[in-house]
Amino acid sequence: MKGRVLVVDDDAALAEMLGIVLRGEGFEPTFVADGDRALEAFRDTKPDLILLDLMLPGMDGIDVCRQIRAESGVPIVMLTAKSDTVDVVLGLESGADDYIVKPFQAKVLIARVRARLRRTDDPAPEMLTIGDVSIDVAGHSVKRAGTPISLTPLEFDLLVALARKPRQVFTREVLLEQVWGYRHAADTRLVNVHVQRLRAKIERDPERPDIVVTVRGVGYKAGPG
Amino acid sequence: MAASRPGWRFILRRRIAAGSTASDEAPRAAADAGPTAESGQADGQAGHIGQAPEAGRPGQTPEAGQPGQASRLAGVLRALARNAAQVSSRAVALLKHLRLRWRSSLQLRVVSTTLVISAIVISVLGFFLMQQIAANLLGQAAASARTQASDGLAFAQTEAGVTSQPDASAGTVMTNVLGSLTASDENSGDEYGVAVVLPPDPTQPRFPYAYSTNLPVGWLPKSMIERVGDDRTRPDFIYARLPYPAEGSPLTPGLLYGAPFGSAYQLYYFFPLTQLQQELLLVQRTLALVGLALVFLLAGIAWLLTRWVVVPVARAAQGAKLLSTGNLDERLSVHGNDEVAALATSFNEMAASLQEKMRQLEELSQVQRQFVSDVSHELRTPLTTIRMAADLLYEAREQLETSASRSAELLHSQLGRFEALLADLLEISRYDANAATLDAELVDVCDLVRYSADVAQQLAERRGARIEFMLPVEACVAEVDRRRVERILRNLLVNAVEHGEGRDVVVTSAADRDAVAVVVRDYGVGLAPGEEHLVFDRFWRADPARARTIGGTGLGLAIALEDARLHGGWLEAWGQPGRGSVFRLTLPRAVGSELAGSPLPLVPEQAELDMMAAQPLDPRTSPPEPSDRVTMVSRQERG
Numbered sequence: 001m002k003g004r005v006l007v008v009d010d011d012a013a014l015a016e017m018l019g020i021v022l023r024g025e026g027f028e029p030t031f032v033a034d035g036d037r038a039l040e041a042f043r044d045t046k047p048d049l050i051l052l053d054l055m056l057p058g059m060d061g062i063d064v065c066r067q068i069r070a071e072s073g074v075p076i077v078m079l080t081a082k083s084d085t086v087d088v089v090l091g092l093e094s095g096a097d098d099y100i101v102k103p104f105q106a107k108v109l110i111a112r113v114r115a116r117l118r119r120t121d122d123p124a125p126e127m128l129t130i131g132d133v134s135i136d137v138a139g140h141s142v143k144r145a146g147t148p149i150s151l152t153p154l155e156f157d158l159l160v161a162l163a164r165k166p167r168q169v170f171t172r173e174v175l176l177e178q179v180w181g182y183r184h185a186a187d188t189r190l191v192n193v194h195v196q197r198l199r200a201k202i203e204r205d206p207e208r209p210d211i212v213v214t215v216r217g218v219g220y221k222a223g224p225g
Numbered sequence: 226m227a228a229s230r231p232g233w234r235f236i237l238r239r240r241i242a243a244g245s246t247a248s249d250e251a252p253r254a255a256a257d258a259g260p261t262a263e264s265g266q267a268d269g270q271a272g273h274i275g276q277a278p279e280a281g282r283p284g285q286t287p288e289a290g291q292p293g294q295a296s297r298l299a300g301v302l303r304a305l306a307r308n309a310a311q312v313s314s315r316a317v318a319l320l321k322h323l324r325l326r327w328r329s330s331l332q333l334r335v336v337s338t339t340l341v342i343s344a345i346v347i348s349v350l351g352f353f354l355m356q357q358i359a360a361n362l363l364g365q366a367a368a369s370a371r372t373q374a375s376d377g378l379a380f381a382q383t384e385a386g387v388t389s390q391p392d393a394s395a396g397t398v399m400t401n402v403l404g405s406l407t408a409s410d411e412n413s414g415d416e417y418g419v420a421v422v423l424p425p426d427p428t429q430p431r432f433p434y435a436y437s438t439n440l441p442v443g444w445l446p447k448s449m450i451e452r453v454g455d456d457r458t459r460p461d462f463i464y465a466r467l468p469y470p471a472e473g474s475p476l477t478p479g480l481l482y483g484a485p486f487g488s489a490y491q492l493y494y495f496f497p498l499t500q501l502q503q504e505l506l507l508v509q510r511t512l513a514l515v516g517l518a519l520v521f522l523l524a525g526i527a528w529l530l531t532r533w534v535v536v537p538v539a540r541a542a543q544g545a546k547l548l549s550t551g552n553l554d555e556r557l558s559v560h561g562n563d564e565v566a567a568l569a570t571s572f573n574e575m576a577a578s579l580q581e582k583m584r585q586l587e588e589l590s591q592v593q594r595q596f597v598s599d600v601s602h603e604l605r606t607p608l609t610t611i612r613m614a615a616d617l618l619y620e621a622r623e624q625l626e627t628s629a630s631r632s633a634e635l636l637h638s639q640l641g642r643f644e645a646l647l648a649d650l651l652e653i654s655r656y657d658a659n660a661a662t663l664d665a666e667l668v669d670v671c672d673l674v675r676y677s678a679d680v681a682q683q684l685a686e687r688r689g690a691r692i693e694f695m696l697p698v699e700a701c702v703a704e705v706d707r708r709r710v711e712r713i714l715r716n717l718l719v720n721a722v723e724h725g726e727g728r729d730v731v732v733t734s735a736a737d738r739d740a741v742a743v744v745v746r747d748y749g750v751g752l753a754p755g756e757e758h759l760v761f762d763r764f765w766r767a768d769p770a771r772a773r774t775i776g777g778t779g780l781g782l783a784i785a786l787e788d789a790r791l792h793g794g795w796l797e798a799w800g801q802p803g804r805g806s807v808f809r810l811t812l813p814r815a816v817g818s819e820l821a822g823s824p825l826p827l828v829p830e831q832a833e834l835d836m837m838a839a840q841p842l843d844p845r846t847s848p849p850e851p852s853d854r855v856t857m858v859s860r861q862e863r864g
Contacts, residue, residue, distance in 0.1 A: 011606045011607075011610070013607065013610045014606055014607075014609055014610045014613075016610075017609075017610045017613045017614055018613070020613075020617065021613055021617065024617070055602060079609075081601055081602040081605035081606060082598070082601070082602065084662070085662070085664050086662075102605040102606060102608065102609040103605055103608040103609040103611075103612045103644055104609060104612070105612060105613075105616055106612075106613045106616045106617065107616065173676070187708070188707065216667050217667040217668065217669055217700065217702045218669075
């Protein structure tokens, strides 16, 4: 498994600790301590995953996330002391795939990192269709009426999970398990925000979605009606 | 001699008591029924000489023996009763409505009181005025009548033949007198009746009785004739109603003068007061009209003037209401220097002061929130490092020597406890600073119950206890903050298992139209009376000596209570020592609605209590059964 991890955090002790833990698990950590240099470090090191603290000197973590997201679909995991919904949603909407609230256990961190890095190599060519959106699973591409839509890997996985079983309703817990790989005790807000992000990208009218549809009180499903 | 001054209506309609006590004169008595006679009785009805009053009217009750009529009557009566009930209930409703309007409007009260009082005062004054005018006019009329009568009398005295005893020529004498009197007063213009009367004398043969012009002598009261005859010195008068000018004419009120003259003759004058009556009626009407206009004018003025007071007060009330809804910018406009202006000024000052206080409190709250947020961040970052380091050491503890290894274990567990405490403290401080927000969505609470039982299930398995779920088949969907409700349920379940002493825990949930409830029942240690409120206090423990198998922070229930309250819901406890406890969470199904009740009871049914009372208490001092049950003493490490 690929193992380059970029750690963006201004607290030296924490960064060092993260380094010890990551190395212990076989990853290759690199470090950067302020927001201004984060983008540069990203371009230089080309990591497979980024651990991003939100409270950074210089450019704010949110802006760093946006910048990196604009360039690449690399998995980004936010590390934050703030667990309020407002802050979490803001972070997720700016492009992060997951967030972990401090203080966290090393084990939990590692598990989430591995989940993000795990990419199921599905050689079998598979084409899925929902509405007028066509999905090439093996090729990781999504098109609407011939026009390609660019999704992050996580958004892609979410769409595929729903599209594989159209009209079946997935609860948030199930989606967390299938798409994020978390067994339990994870925050369902992750799902909410990512569905919103997905809708913003692939729906004709995000206010009236017909590809990723909410089923009130239960969860989400793919397909109209 | 001066006539008394009864009301003018009295004057013209009734006789003075002296005139009407003649009970042998049936017709006269019938002519004027008692004091209660009203104009409703047609005057023509009263009989006069020769006629007896008519018998009573024919009865209106149906003849007995006609069943059809009787049942119809019963039906009519029933319908009447129904109508009466309807009308009376409507009247009651109307009265209630009026009372409400009365209570709620100052202006209405003032105006209607002014109306009533001024109406009363003006009526009284008008009445009094009317009396004065009538008496005055009447007095004048009486005076002129008296003059007339006196003149006539003087004239009659001088006529030939009057002084001698009446004999066969009495008729001629009387005619002459009458003729002279009427002739001499022809050009006076006044209308009146004259009669020359010879009272009947039982000793004399019957002579002509009376000669008259415009005065039907048959109507002269006999008592007056007698009285006049007795006292021959001055004319007497009464107020009387006589048919004027002739026998068949309508009864006319007037002044009747009588005086003796000559040897045995009597002279009667009758002065009708119709003109006076008409004048007085005109005056009465005018007074009434003016009085009415005055009353309404006063009421209108009162209404206008109360507006001066009522409108500013209403404005102030409106302003206060706006203020109470949070509109702290509301101010009243101040005009002038009077009491109303003072009210407006004070109100404005109060509003400004409130606004300032609110601003200060808000600032303080903001400062506190910011502090909480800053502390949160500052504490958490080093704590993360510590945590990770401790975990690392813990993982590697086998490679350390004994004391270091043990230290790593203790570090690990206490750090967990510390973290939990920190998290709970921060949570509680957020409630204290009013910084907690509700993140509500539609959630199936019954599902959430099962979902939240994970930790408790593990704990229960280790203790050999079961968690039994009694959940309804249909979904209990409510608008709640999922994370918070999960936290509450997890806390309740873990508490129940932990205090359940190895016995089963029963979780019930139910929903009604407005609320969803979850009840967690355990049969363990229970609560002493009074503790059901203490249990939600911060850092309260039932038994301080109790060791805990899970590092609880002591804030779990306090946070759960705040979480429940944030939803507008309830969290309540009940227990019996040694027999277990009940914790009930009730949440409104819609955010913002007020709870009125709960779908599940807090206190178990009496039957269940009785059944439990029959069973012996499981003494806490008895040794636990040797089994796979874990005793309280050993520690469980978190994996």
